[in-house]
Amino acid sequence: xxxxxxxxxxxxxxxxxxxxxxxxxxxxxxxxxxxxxxxxxxxxxxxxxxxxxxxxxxxxxxxxxxxxxxxxxxxxxxxxxxxxxxxxxxxxxxxxxxxxxxxxxxxxxxxxxxxxxxxxxxxxxxxxxxxxxxxxxxxxxxxxxxxxxxxxxxxxxxxxxxxxxxxxxxxxxxxxxxxxxxxxxxxxxxxxxxxxxxxxxxxxxxxxxxxxxxxxxxxxxxxxxxxxxxxxxxxxxxxxxxxxxxxxxxxxxxxxxxxxxxxxxxxxxxxxxxxxxxxxxxxxxxxxx
Amino acid sequence: xxxxxxxxxxxxxxxxxxxxxxxxxxxxxxxxxxxxxxxxxxxxxxxxxxxxxxxxxxxxxxxxxxxxxxxxxxxxxxxxxxxxxxxxxxxxxxxxxxxxxxxxxxxxxxxxxxxxxxxxxxxxxxxxxxxxxxxxxxxxxxxxxxxxxxxxxxxxxxxxxxxxxxxxxxxxxxxxxxxxxxxxxxxxxxxxxxxxxxxxxxxxxxxxxxxxxxxxxxxxxxxxxxxxxxxxxxxxxxxxxxxxxxxxxxxxxxxxxxxxxxxxxxxxxxxxxxxxxxxxxxxxxxxxxxxxxxxxxxxxxxxxxxxxxxxxxxxxxxxxxxxxxxxxxxxxxxxxxxxxxxxxxxxxxxxxxxxxxxxxxxxxxxxxxxxxxxxxxxxxxxxxxxxxxxxxxxxxxxxxxxxxxxxxxxxxxxxxxxxxxxxxxxxxxxxxxxxxxxxxxxxxxxxxxxxxxxxxxxxxxxxxxxxxxxxxxxxxxxxxxxxxxxxxxxxxxxxxxxxxxxxxxxxxxxxxxxxxxxxxxxxxxxxxxxxxxxxxxxxxxxxxxxxxxxxxxxxxxxxxxxxxxxxxxxxxxxxxxxxxx
Numbered sequence: 001x002x003x004x005x006x007x008x009x010x011x012x013x014x015x016x017x018x019x020x021x022x023x024x025x026x027x028x029x030x031x032x033x034x035x036x037x038x039x040x041x042x043x044x045x046x047x048x049x050x051x052x053x054x055x056x057x058x059x060x061x062x063x064x065x066x067x068x069x070x071x072x073x074x075x076x077x078x079x080x081x082x083x084x085x086x087x088x089x090x091x092x093x094x095x096x097x098x099x100x101x102x103x104x105x106x107x108x109x110x111x112x113x114x115x116x117x118x119x120x121x122x123x124x125x126x127x128x129x130x131x132x133x134x135x136x137x138x139x140x141x142x143x144x145x146x147x148x149x150x151x152x153x154x155x156x157x158x159x160x161x162x163x164x165x166x167x168x169x170x171x172x173x174x175x176x177x178x179x180x181x182x183x184x185x186x187x188x189x190x191x192x193x194x195x196x197x198x199x200x201x202x203x204x205x206x207x208x209x210x211x212x213x214x215x216x217x218x219x220x221x222x223x224x225x226x227x228x229x230x231x232x233x234x235x236x237x238x239x240x241x242x243x244x245x246x247x248x249x250x251x252x253x254x255x256x257x258x259x260x261x262x263x264x265x266x267x268x269x270x271x272x273x274x275x276x277x278x279x280x281x282x283x284x285x286x287x288x289x
Numbered sequence: 290x291x292x293x294x295x296x297x298x299x300x301x302x303x304x305x306x307x308x309x310x311x312x313x314x315x316x317x318x319x320x321x322x323x324x325x326x327x328x329x330x331x332x333x334x335x336x337x338x339x340x341x342x343x344x345x346x347x348x349x350x351x352x353x354x355x356x357x358x359x360x361x362x363x364x365x366x367x368x369x370x371x372x373x374x375x376x377x378x379x380x381x382x383x384x385x386x387x388x389x390x391x392x393x394x395x396x397x398x399x400x401x402x403x404x405x406x407x408x409x410x411x412x413x414x415x416x417x418x419x420x421x422x423x424x425x426x427x428x429x430x431x432x433x434x435x436x437x438x439x440x441x442x443x444x445x446x447x448x449x450x451x452x453x454x455x456x457x458x459x460x461x462x463x464x465x466x467x468x469x470x471x472x473x474x475x476x477x478x479x480x481x482x483x484x485x486x487x488x489x490x491x492x493x494x495x496x497x498x499x500x501x502x503x504x505x506x507x508x509x510x511x512x513x514x515x516x517x518x519x520x521x522x523x524x525x526x527x528x529x530x531x532x533x534x535x536x537x538x539x540x541x542x543x544x545x546x547x548x549x550x551x552x553x554x555x556x557x558x559x560x561x562x563x564x565x566x567x568x569x570x571x572x573x574x575x576x577x578x579x580x581x582x583x584x585x586x587x588x589x590x591x592x593x594x595x596x597x598x599x600x601x602x603x604x605x606x607x608x609x610x611x612x613x614x615x616x617x618x619x620x621x622x623x624x625x626x627x628x629x630x631x632x633x634x635x636x637x638x639x640x641x642x643x644x645x646x647x648x649x650x651x652x653x654x655x656x657x658x659x660x661x662x663x664x665x666x667x668x669x670x671x672x673x674x675x676x677x678x679x680x681x682x683x684x685x686x687x688x689x690x691x692x693x694x695x696x697x698x699x700x701x702x703x704x705x706x707x708x709x710x711x712x713x714x715x716x717x718x719x720x721x722x723x724x725x726x727x728x729x730x731x732x733x734x735x736x737x738x739x740x741x742x743x744x745x746x747x748x749x750x751x752x753x754x755x756x757x758x759x760x761x762x763x764x765x766x767x768x769x770x771x772x773x774x775x776x777x778x779x780x781x782x783x784x785x786x787x788x789x790x791x792x793x794x795x796x797x798x799x800x801x802x803x804x805x806x807x808x809x810x811x812x813x814x815x816x817x818x819x820x821x822x823x824x825x826x827x828x829x830x831x832x833x834x835x836x837x838x839x840x841x842x843x844x845x846x847x848x849x850x851x852x853x854x855x856x857x858x859x860x861x862x863x864x865x866x867x868x869x870x
Contacts, residue, residue, distance in 0.1 A: 016708075018721060046708065047702070047703060047704065047705045047708070048702065048703055049702075050552070050702050052548075060722075062710045063710050063712075063721070063722070066708055067708055068702040068708055068709065068710075069708075069709070069710030069711065069712075070548065070551060070710065070711050070712075071710050071711065071712035071713065071714065072544065072548075072574070072713070073544065073570055073571060073574055073713055076540065076541070076544045076571070078541075079536070079540070079541035079542075079544035079545045079548065080544050080545070080547065080548040080551075081548065082534075082536070082541070082545050082548065083506065083508065083544065083545030083546060083547060083548025083549040083550075083551075083552070083556065084548040084549065084551060084552045084702075086506065086532050086534060086545070086549065087505070087506045087532060087548070087549030087550075087552045087553070087554035087556065088549075088552040088553065088554065088702065088703075090703070091552065091702050091703065108537055108538060108541075109537065109541055111537075112536070112537040112541070259534075263527070263532045263534070266527045267527045267528075267530055267531075267532075268527060268528050269527075269528045269529050269530060270529065270530035271503075271505070271529055271530050273528065273529055273530075274500070274501070274529050275667060277500075277525070277528050277529055278497065278500065278501055278667060279667070281497060281525070282487055282497075282664050282665070285487040285488060285489040285493070286485075286486070286487055286664075287316075287319040287320060287322075287325075287486040287487060287488045287661055288320060288322070288486070
């Protein structure tokens with residue numbers, strides 16, 4: 001991360017004039033609060049910050065952040081962020097999206113963004129439902145959960161986002177809960193400080209359309225990862241990802257070569273070399289030897 | 290017989306070096322000082338199936354690969370059987386006598402050469418049969434052998450002196466081959482003095498044009514026939530400070546290009562029809578969010594996977610209309626390899642100046658063929674320029690301000706006081722999502738004002754001949770312009786009253802110029818490489834004038850003869866009572 005803090009930051013500094021339009025009780029409010037807090041903790045320069053999202057309830061997040069924003073197409077937040085970061089490695093890029101956006105229509109990008117290991121942070125606000133289209137099954141909906149498009153119960157296994165990120169090569173993998181703002185802000189700050197592709201799954205309940213994965217459900221399910229867990233240990237991280245218990249915290253954290261370090265390293269010239277380079281290329285195609 | 294242009298076709302099995310050895314030979318001919326125009330086609334499989342390479346050389350500039358072969362080199366029976374019908378009556382076949390049986394009633398001159406046997410017995414290197422063949426062909430072009438020797442040295446440098454030596458020996462063995470080669474009856478006139486000329490492919494020229502125009506970010510997914518644009522830029526963009534990345538699919542490639550452009554770096558992706566189909570949604574995004582973008586579509590035969598290595602101009606409708614909603618894009622079609630450079634530069638200039646997507650419609654013949662071209666004069670290149678936001682110049686900053694031109698200053702991340710969200714949602718002048726009728730109308734009109742600005746400033750379409758009172762006026766676009774030009778010149782030489790117009794910009798459509806042109810000609814014929822007559826429909830939609838259609842939709846480009854026959858048929862006196870007049 002290359003941010004230069006201009007002045008001491010406060011959460012308010014990152015709040016835009018636009019007020020969220022989410023339903024009362026939506027988990028996304030808590031995530032947004034934690035995002036502001038993480039920015040403030042890191043003293044990020046909002047001029048140098050780009051918040052990218054896809055389509056869905058969480059897709060509106062960039063409008064609520066006073067920084068640069070890119071509200072992409074459904075499922076295409078990661079490609080947009082990848083283009084931004086590869087073109088401008090100097091920018092801080094955070095991607096925010098839903099479980100349908102990132103794990104159904106955009107799942108192919110998720111797999112490849114993990115293995116590409118760009119220096120960006122990706123947060124999936126997981127409510128296990130399609131909220132904006134009013135209550136259809138999502139890729140993280142529980143098996144047998146009944147929805148409008150699966151009135152007899154979902155007959156598909158939910159995807160395990162943490163395990164998926166781990167096997168695809170993400171170099172920072174964590175899970176948080178929208179009600180635990182302090183812990184979540186800390187996770188987001190760690191993810192943004194991490195050099196490489198950082199992924200956080202956040203449980204963000206939808207009180208309107210998901211009557212199964214409620215706040216109470218999560219409170220009963222979740223527990224912090226054991227303190228003894230070594231987050232540099234990938235097999236252990238996978239074991240916790242697949243455990244019957246639902247853990248929160250940092251599953252995995254490792255330093256690997258980042259793609260944008262590579263793309264910067266192989267640059268042997270600049271636009272100042274344009275004419276020389278073009279003439280050399282024309283010479284190489286010259287008809288006469 | 291001394292000819293002004295010479296057409297040579299080499300036909301054999303794909304994967305046996307037919308294309309690469311032909312490429313070597315054609316470049317050597319260009320080094321002799323001839324103008325060169327090539328055409329190649331091969332199956333979609335890497336090995337197996339018929340491959341074909343045609344090269345035409347002349348002392349004058351060429352616009353097609355030519356119809357009638359002066360010399361056919363056939364490596365196998367299929368290559369013989371399927372190509373002899375294209376020979377000129379005065380032509381010659383050189384064939385592999387170990388692989389080809391010539392029918393007893395064959396009337397054209399044919400000479401058998403045991404290429405493999407020569408390679409085996411004289412050089413002890415059976416792999417070099419293609420090189421032996423090049424040696425035999427070189428007998429028709431005095432002086433070319435020196436350039437072939439250089440090419441062999443360069444090509445096999447990595448494999449060491451022994452291999453170079455064996456290939457040179459194979460070349461000499463071919464040159465020595467006596468037989469009864471009628472080298473004197475097929476002589477090409479000596480080339481004239483050489484201007485500064487390059488030999489390269491359309492894809493290479495597109496990549497060079499992109500670099501020259503300021504493209505510094507490229508994202509792509511491999512697809513025939515666009516892939517070598519990415520291969521070229523992967524090597525070259527980092528040398529001028531740019532980035533090139535192969536990515537997971539075309540949807541991400543185009544969205545990454547949009548992301549890079551949003552961040553201030555001119556960006557491009559290249560694909561073919563299947564990829565362009567996938568990019569439709571993002572093209573609409575770039576139109577709505579007003580983000581400069583250049584997409585190259587090198588067309589191939591469809592529908593669906595179609596014939597991935599064959600020719601068609603059938604993506605016109607997709608390029609023009611392939612997005613939902615009131616979304617448009619500029620569509621530009623280069624006509625030849627040299628034009629690829631200038632139209633790519635222009636694509637970037639328009640994309641950046643007007644903050645919209647531009648599609649460059651090339652095709653497989655243009656992407657893959659090599660041609661002699663005049664070296665582009667870099668002093669004529671105006672780099673693409675964006676109307677950028679001067680920090681602090683507006684308070685508050687309105688990204689989508691309703692300007693008269695439709696273009697509003699574009700801030701990029703890093704600038705103070707200009708935070709905004711790019712979005713596919715309809716937005717107010719600032720950037721906020723907004724669904725009121727007044728706002729949607731105003732923003733829609735703003736976006737389309739940009740297109741009208743471009744239309745008003747379009748260069749006049751190129752016209753060949755005098756359209757005033759012409760019996761026949763051909764209208765065309767893209768690479769069909771090559772055979773159209775040649776056919777029109779031939780028809781004019783035969784006394785026919787014919788002219789032709791080519792459109793390099795398909796959207797915005799140059800309505801007035803086409804209307805004016807149509808007023809002059811008696812028979813208007815749209816010439817294009819697709820079944821539906823997509824271009825003819827476009828002309829009719831804008832001018833309300835019905836035009837005849839001449840179409841090629843078999844996967845091969847137009848022949849000059851085909852166009853000439855159509856011109857002649859329309860010039861017959863029996864047709865002079867015209868329903869188009």
